[in-house]
Amino acid sequence: MKRESMEFDVVIVGAGPAGLSAACSLMQRARQAGLELNVCLVEKGAEVGAHILSGALFDTRALSELFPDWREQGAPVTTRVNREHFYMLSNSQGGIELPAWLTPSSLHNKGSYIISLGKLCRWLATQAEALGVAVFPGFAAREALFDKQGAVCGVLTGDMGLAADGTPKTGHMPGMELRARYTLFAEGSRGHLGKSLIDRFALDRTRDPQHYAIGFKELWRLAPERHQPGLVIHGGGWPLGRNGGGFFLYHGDDGLASVGLVMDLNYQNTHLDPFKEFQQLKHHPLLARHLWDGKRQAWGARALTKGGLNSLPEMVLPGALLLGCDAGTLNGARIKGIHTAMKSGLLAAEALVPALSEGRGGDRLAGFEILMKESWLQHELERARHFVPALHKLGPWAGGAANWLSQNMLRGRLPFSLHDKTPDHAALKPAASCDPVTYPRADGVLAFDRMSSVHAANTGHDEDQPCHLQLTDPALPLQDNLARYNEPAQRYCPAGVYEVLQEAGLPVFRINAANCVHCKTCDIKDPAQNITWVPPEGGSGPNYSGM
Template sequence: MEREVMEFDVIVVGAGPSGLSTAIKLKQLANASEQELNVCVLEKGSEIGAHILSGAVFETRALDELFPNWKELGAPLTTSVTEDHIYLLKDEKNATKLPNAITPKTMHNKGNYIASMANMCRWLGEQAEALGIEVYPGFAAASVHYDESGKVAGVITGDMGVSESGEQKDTYMPGMLLTATYTVFAEGCRGHLGKSLIEKFDLDKDCSPQHYAIGFKEIWDIPPSQHQEGLVVHTAGWPLSDATGGSYLYHGENNQVFVGLIVDLNYKNPHLSPFDEFQRLKHHPVIANTLSGGTRVAYGARAIAKGGLHSLPKMTFPGGLMVGCNAGTLNFAKIKGNHTAMKSGIVAAETLFELLQADKKVAEPALYTENFKNAWVYDELYGSRNFGPAIHKFGMVLGGAYNMLDQNFFAGKLPFTINDSTPDHACLETASSMPKIAYPKADGKLSFDKLSSVFLSNTNHEEDQPCHLQLKDATIPIGVNLEKFDEPAQRYCPAGVYEVIEDNDGQKQFQINGQNCVHCKTCDIKEPSQNINWVVPEGAGGPNYPNM
């Protein structure tokens, strides 16, 4: 069967904040100048927002530019931040509340909103369609389409109806070929096409390795007496004795709270389980006093690109560019990436619109690099460039003290550059050299197991399809990782995808439960041999987050 071919001026891969902002700004500019511009947005989730997970405290700076009248248009931003509390958790019971004066001002959230970014993206999707943008949820861009010169010329969506053995089923439909003058890759953190483009065009040759964290999120309905709408709580310290990171607890509307833990993926101990660290966290009184008597209604996890300015690759290449978390525009000093992702998309749209004028078309939109550096998003990332590396190099206490000084008194302009040149996957020590960690059993009230958690993510994949978690070498999990690292995939995965089991002869086997995958990308990042390649499953597969 021949592929259906569709032609556009611009294709945007990913309907997250950066991708939708790109498409919307492009169409706004075209409509204002009465020009025809065909813009398409592809989204691998079953609907816009289905794969969106973010804390989130939302800063409106980029939204104010995109839709100055967003309040009148009904944007789902109704809970403004009323208070910031920051705690240092000393151990499983004790904590010290830190005065705002000694915390980095980037952690102060006055003027921001507690929001569901899944719902925010749904609203942005509605605005996009109202402008005449073609939005296709449930269509995953499986590969990049290159023309004869090697320039990116579009994407090919995934084939449908292929069996686990690779045979075409009765339902087989070949993916579509979508071509465009320019293609914008806005897949989010560790996008699989973005990763391939970085490798093909050597886009990261002049930057530090990207660094990542895994972020967990749960939504809880809690008793009204324990709810304080607008309160933002952050913590550092316990339970992360073997890793850096921190937690958050955001009091949203309707007696709901968003609770989560961020664990940096440069940790050394292969026995560490980020999921179980999160479950332990919820028993600390600072968190438990809010959650006790409540009901957990949603769960999810997602990797976060937190390397910042030092880790930004070259964002353009022949035929397109990368925006948002696909490139790594998150400001880790603020623990916020939605506004910076949106601004990167706005700048991309302004650049491409200029280049799409008949006399200005060029193969590579290199002008974007200059425009990005002249935008406030670059200034913001420059001011926080040392935040993550300082914590990695000096730890939470000394690194936090440096960041307080740098952010509060020097506005991020201290004349130092701190680099972190070790990739996260290369940080693991051998299992025999690191202490084992005994995690308490889940109590089913505050803490839970992985499978019941995955159930709340509404994750679903077509079972009879090729596994989207590809091993480059099938012998490594048992032959290398089990002996050397006690196969850490059993623990770094937050969804129980990877197991070591015994066959009937008592031989160890590596089992992949791809049906459980919540698309967090942690395995693609942390696997010590870089042996796991995450690719898109059949269209619409994965989690279906309602309000994350």
């Protein structure tokens, strides 16, 4: 069946902060230049914001560049940080608060806001549409398209209405070719198209391996007497120990608070279960006293790209740009990536308008590289470049001390270089060399089980569709991963997608794809790199409300 094709000046993949900022700024600059543009933005979620998950503490610098009057326009950015505390937990009951002077200056949040990133993205989408951008939620970009010279020339959206065996069902709609002079990829962390383009064009050949974390977030409605709008709590230590990461608790508006855990995916012990690490964390008195008598409203999980400048691939390729977390612009020293993703989108628009005005298309936007090098985004990433490697190489205490010296005394200019050359999936050790880990049972009050959490993510997939979690070698999970690592997918997946069951006395590897919350952890952490995440039918997946 012949596919329909549509022509645009620019196609943007992903309605997150990077893609939406690029769309808005592009139309603003085009108007100023007297240029009429046809811009399309596709989003795999059922609606803008459905797949958006972040803590989130927000630096408004890029937003103010994009919309200087964002307050007057009603942007959902209202709760300013007014108190913050940083703790190091020693065990399930104890810990110490670090004084502000002993905390790396990059972790101070004066002037930041506690927001729902999903709400901000929905607001940005209304601005983009008012400026003339065609925003299409529910359409997953399946493949990148290439012209005869090998340059990116758009994307192919996924088919709708395929059965599990790949045959068309009633109402089947083939995907469309969305062709463009330039294509912007802003899919978020471990974007499947970004991953394939990095590989195809060897964009990371001179970089350290990219590094990731899995982030969990729950939205809670607190008891009124416990709610303190503007309060921020960060911390590290227990339960993660030497494993990188930390926790947060943000008191937002409307009686709501966000609590979460970020756990680096370079952990070594195959018996660790990141989901259960987060659940037991909430029983620590530091957090429990805020959550007690409250009610969990929503849950979600998402990978973070946190390798920083050392791992940042080239963002420019023929006919396209990689933006935001699709490339890895998160500032690990500040644990903030929204403003940096937005700035990458603004730089993309600034580079695109002159090229489009000249009638160009399909070439490398060298102007983006120049703008990037001169931007505050580049300067932020340069100052933060050693923060994550220090924690990976030296651990939370020695690494924290090195980061305090770097951020507070040397303004990010360490007299030596730090690198982590081991990919996250290669850090995992065989089960026989790892200590077993036991976790308390979920009590349904502060800690919850996987399936109730998946329900709280509002995730949904038509079960009669092709599996979007593809195994290069279907036999490998049982032949190798089970024997060597006790099949870690049973634990690193937060949604119970992967199970090893016994049928007729034999182990069976089962994929419950309908549970998937699109966190991408399996694509990152599988020790054999045997799992490839591709988008399911458009509109499938979680639907995060207020997250």
